[in-house]
Every structure is written in C-alpha cells, then in structure tokens.
Amino acid sequence: MSAAGPRPVSIFDVAKLAGVSHQTVSRVINDAPMVADATRARVKAAIADLGYRPNRSARALAGGAVRSVTVLTTDTSLYGTAETLRGIEDAARAAGFSVLISVMDPDQDYSEADILGRLSHDGAAAIVIAHDEVTTYAMRVLHERQPGTTVATGGEHLGNGDRDADWLISLDDRTVAARATRYLLDMGHRTVHYLAIPGKASRRTGWAEALAAAGITAPEAVDSGWSVAAAAEAATGLVADPAVTAILCGNDDLAFGVLHAAHRAGRSVPGDLSVVGFDDYPLAAYHVPPLTTVDLDFRGVGRGAFDLLRYKLEGGSDPRPSWRSPELVVRETSGPPRQ
Amino acid sequence: MSAAGPRPVSIFDVAKLAGVSHQTVSRVINDAPMVADATRARVKAAIADLGYRPNRSARALAGGAVRSVTVLTTDTSLYGTAETLRGIEDAARAAGFSVLISVMDPDQDYSEADILGRLSHDGAAAIVIAHDEVTTYAMRVLHERQPGTTVATGGEHLGNGDRDADWLISLDDRTVAARATRYLLDMGHRTVHYLAIPGKASRRTGWAEALAAAGITAPEAVDSGWSVAAAAEAATGLVADPAVTAILCGNDDLAFGVLHAAHRAGRSVPGDLSVVGFDDYPLAAYHVPPLTTVDLDFRGVGRGAFDLLRYKLEGGSDPRPSWRSPELVVRETSGPPRQ
Numbered sequence: 166m167s168a169a170g171p172r173p174v175s176i177f178d179v180a181k182l183a184g185v186s187h188q189t190v191s192r193v194i195n196d197a198p199m200v201a202d203a204t205r206a207r208v209k210a211a212i213a214d215l216g217y218r219p220n221r222s223a224r225a226l227a228g229g230a231v232r233s234v235t236v237l238t239t240d241t242s243l244y245g246t247a248e249t250l251r252g253i254e255d256a257a258r259a260a261g262f263s264v265l266i267s268v269m270d271p272d273q274d275y276s277e278a279d280i281l282g283r284l285s286h287d288g289a290a291a292i293v294i295a296h297d298e299v300t301t302y303a304m305r306v307l308h309e310r311q312p313g314t315t316v317a318t319g320g321e322h323l324g325n326g327d328r329d330a331d332w333l334i335s336l337d338d339r340t341v342a343a344r345a346t347r348y349l350l351d352m353g354h355r356t357v358h359y360l361a362i363p364g365k366a367s368r369r370t371g372w373a374e375a376l377a378a379a380g381i382t383a384p385e386a387v388d389s390g391w392s393v394a395a396a397a398e399a400a401t402g403l404v405a406d407p408a409v410t411a412i413l414c415g416n417d418d419l420a421f422g423v424l425h426a427a428h429r430a431g432r433s434v435p436g437d438l439s440v441v442g443f444d445d446y447p448l449a450a451y452h453v454p455p456l457t458t459v460d461l462d463f464r465g466v467g468r469g470a471f472d473l474l475r476y477k478l479e480g481g482s483d484p485r486p487s488w489r490s491p492e493l494v495v496r497e498t499s500g501p502p503r504q
Numbered sequence: 505m506s507a508a509g510p511r512p513v514s515i516f517d518v519a520k521l522a523g524v525s526h527q528t529v530s531r532v533i534n535d536a537p538m539v540a541d542a543t544r545a546r547v548k549a550a551i552a553d554l555g556y557r558p559n560r561s562a563r564a565l566a567g568g569a570v571r572s573v574t575v576l577t578t579d580t581s582l583y584g585t586a587e588t589l590r591g592i593e594d595a596a597r598a599a600g601f602s603v604l605i606s607v608m609d610p611d612q613d614y615s616e617a618d619i620l621g622r623l624s625h626d627g628a629a630a631i632v633i634a635h636d637e638v639t640t641y642a643m644r645v646l647h648e649r650q651p652g653t654t655v656a657t658g659g660e661h662l663g664n665g666d667r668d669a670d671w672l673i674s675l676d677d678r679t680v681a682a683r684a685t686r687y688l689l690d691m692g693h694r695t696v697h698y699l700a701i702p703g704k705a706s707r708r709t710g711w712a713e714a715l716a717a718a719g720i721t722a723p724e725a726v727d728s729g730w731s732v733a734a735a736a737e738a739a740t741g742l743v744a745d746p747a748v749t750a751i752l753c754g755n756d757d758l759a760f761g762v763l764h765a766a767h768r769a770g771r772s773v774p775g776d777l778s779v780v781g782f783d784d785y786p787l788a789a790y791h792v793p794p795l796t797t798v799d800l801d802f803r804g805v806g807r808g809a810f811d812l813l814r815y816k817l818e819g820g821s822d823p824r825p826s827w828r829s830p831e832l833v834v835r836e837t838s839g840p841p842r843q
Binding site: 177190240241242247248250251254258263264265266267268270283309310311392393394397418421422424425428447448450451452453 | 516579580581586587589590593597602603604605606607609622627648649650731732733736757760761763764767786787789790791792
C-alpha cells in the first residue's frame, strides 16, 4: 500500500475535540437517534471548528474526481449476475473506472425518483443488469430519463422492438433453448421435459416453440427453485417415470440436481435419461460425467456492456459484438434413447 | 411498479433546451472530452435556466435520505465473497437499508484518501469483506479513521490481537483445517496432502499445524488457481502417485477438480483416495458421490456483520454470534486407506 497523503481532519479528531466517542459523532452525522441535543450541538461545533468536510476532500486529495460507473442489479450471488458483474468489473478496471454496485430489492415497489436517486448524480454512467422485473423497470426508467448513459443486459421481459436497440446487450437464450430441444428430438426422443428456474420465461418459450414446431404437444413444465436441492426434489417425479427420457434444465444447478435424483432412482445417464443444462458453469466440463449444456458468455456480455457505455461516453469504434453467441455444448449426459 | 412522483427536471430537458444530444449533456456533466467550448457553455446555461439539480432532489422526492451501507470488497464472484454479500444484502433489506458495493482492485495501490473517498460521506456506514491484502488494508484504514462505523469480515491477514476485536467478525478456518487433517490421520492415512487456493494462508497453516502436532513432516503443498480446471491440472501429479491417499483442498471447486483428475487417472474415491473440500457449496451434498467438506457459514457472517454494524449505530443487544461455527461435514469422498 502506498503511504497516505497529508492527513485530512477525521471523525476521530472531531470526537476528541467534542469529548465524545467516534460512534456518537457518526450518529450525529447520520442523524441517528439516541444523541442528546446538547451533545449534538457540541459535535456540530467541533465539526465547524475543525473545518471537517465530507469525503469529497479525500477524493480530491486522491487526484481529482474518480470516474465511476454504477451498476444496478438485484441478487449478486446468482451465477449469471455474478459473472456479468465480473465482466463489468474487469473491463472497468482496465479502463480506470471504479465500480459501484447498487443492490435493488426484487420485491420492492420503486418510483422513478427511487431509481434516479441511486446514481451519484444525474447523468452518471450506469449499467443495469436486467434479469427480472424490477431491474427491467430500472432499465426503462434510466433509458427514458438518461438515454445517453444507460446500457442494459438481459432480455426476457423486453418487447421485440428493444432487441436491436443500440443501448442494449442481450444473450438470446430463447433461440438456443429451442436448438437444445431440437437436438434431443433429432436423436429420437419422443418429447423433451423442462425443469424451469424462476422467472426466465425466454428459455421456457424456446423449449415450447421447438416442440410445437415438431408437432409435439409440450408436457407440463416442472417448476424448480434456484438451488440444487430444490431441483433434486422437484425432479423426483420426472426421474421416476420411465417414459421420461430427456430433460432440459433451466440452468446447470438444476441439471446437477436432476443428475443426483436420477442416480438415487437408479436411472443411468445418458442410457436411461438425457440431461441438458443451461449456462455452462465452470464445473460442467469437469463434472463426472461431463454435462451437456448451453454456453452463455455472461462475462463477455458484462465486458461488452461496459465497453458500449464507454463508447457512448467517449466515442471511438462500436465494440459490439465482442462476446460469444450462445451455443449448445454436447458432452456426456445426453444421447439417443434406448430402443 | 408504482407511478412516478412529480417529474423533476431531467438531463433530457436540458438537452432539448440546449439543442444537443443527451450524450453531450452527460459528457459536460462528467467533464468528458470531445465537447466544444461553445457547446459546453450552452449546456451549462441550460442547466442554470432550468434549475437542473443533481439527484439529491430525486432522493428527497423519494421520501428523504435513504439509509445505506457501503460494502468494500474485491472480486464479487468468488463463492465466499458472493455468499457474504448475499447475507449482508438480506439483513440490510430486512432493516430497510440500501446496499452499495464498492469494488476494489486487488492489484492497485490505494492511499488512505482513496479508501475514505469510497464512502458517500465521512462516517458513512461501511462493511469491509476482508479476504485479501487490499481489503484488509481498507479495513484497517476505516477502523482507524472511522472506528464507530466499520465492521469487517475475514481473518487470515489479521494479527492475533484483532481476533477478539468488537468490530470484527470472522470464521476460524485455521482450526477447522487442522480438524479436517486430524480426521484423515485418525482414519489411518500416513499423511495428508494439501491443494492450496491463492491467498488463504490460514487454511494451509491449520493443515501444517495438525501434521506437525502428529509428528509428521508436511509434504510440499501444491498451489492451484481458483478454477476447477486449474485444480484438475494442478492435481495431476498428486492423483498419479499411489502413495498419495488423502488430499485436503482449499475449497470445493478444487475438490471437484481433484475428483475429475482422479476419475481420469482411474483412481477410485474413497477407496484409493480420500478427498476433502472446504466451504460446503450447495452442490457438495448433491454431488455424486457427495463431497466431504467444511461448512463455512459465509451468509450468516454477512448477516452478522450487518447486524453488528446496526447495533453499533443504533444500540440494542449485541447480535453475536448468530452464525454457525465452521464444522467438518463427513460425506462419501473420504474413508480409511486401503491396507
């Protein structure tokens, strides 16, 4: 670590002069409860005496305004979101931008002002990772109110007209879901079952469209939660049914859950049952047996979203497309059905 | 989504009045290059005419200052960090705080001012996820300069005196690494090999201490990168050696890589080789065979860090400890060595 610059006045100095704890100074600054009026006045006087300033001064000491980008997202721990974030972080770091992530609550009701208030200032550089309803709403608000600075990734809640928008980067998981379904049908499976993750309607739609195109009435999709455990439970009925020979899963965690359930039920993969995942987790290729799945380049999309934002801010040449298109990766959990 | 409140003046309005694009207004606000002086002046005049204000006004419309906590971390996509973040997000959401994540570069040299400048204001509520050198430095800076508002999670880079600090929450992975090593020795393995993740010295130390306590000279630890692929590669020599009967791995991804390499080398698990992971990923229990590993409650630690922060800001009762202690979870990838 480098040595510090000249030491600015800190909350510590204020506390010393006011004769209170640092916690109390912090409470005064934050307008928190449990501070007596007299104490509050003493702290405010100390702040004035010392010329104590908010951290903008620290930022200035560090060499002027830091260029930053704010990322709006909901759950940061889901695979697709985490990888997209990682791509944004990598590209931003390379360009000397710092990254701020503003985490939204998928169950909360936001106003336009709430969304705009999440930026450090109006017109601030922003990227929305739009994988659900709340973030898709945020994307729309920012696009309409600050069109020059918003880039979004995602897709399933969008109207068709948005697909070619010059502010939007998305992976077409619907088309590749259809391709994965056709791949299983082409090997001789009479139908393909679908184990669904919450939300992602585009994957389910692609699966249903491929079955319809082949003249097959789609079986009821089976809903699963996000976890491997939930998938193993949700798939119990499917793997117990010998008529079920192929299952497309909403992501790789669900596929791992199905493989576990199939093992428990004594059904061999891919002999008795073909299992296809979605996302191509790093583990998929190293799983025993290696998992057939769909490669989705979330990290590349994150990098692309940042590069597009920068292009819109600073010009240069349009960076798109710099990520891999979705692709079916055939490994060892899928094959023709037994006759 | 709720309807918007009264519409504040937006960047869009400024652009219209100045007769420029929204991108141009954004460039002026961001002090970006490629704007002619005359254009810049026109935009600034429009900003003044319309009384356009930064987003603090939007925040006020949304019902006053939003209580927020800033989380400092490096890579958001690593399992331990992602789960800790998720725990912080869950607890903050339940308490009505919004979460801002400030992403640091593990390879950058930060000054004190850089660190302090990452908070929205001096004294702002902050949590550091300290899993590497940069974030441990950030934790120290914030603890020294703003002691009332800093809570940190992590541990391996800390001096002993910090372990009982009242602003620090950490999981003791050193002790449980020793316990996992002893478990393997107690079953009759002559020694235990270690496949190491980058950084995490505490796990390696616990392993070495347990061997030393048993009077065994520790074999050279084998270094691996973070990925399953890197681990499968790094473990090639270990799994090829019939004298190696037990491998402790720095995390579950590494354990999955070892299982893949062992399968490729034709060594059976746990008959020929015992494999023990670290972290207890959600997949571990559902892997075929289920993985013996160490349960580390990162999500609970994240929740605990937020609860401790809130306790320090607002009082109440000390929330610690509200998370599970690290524990060895014996499943089916470990057993006694063949005689």
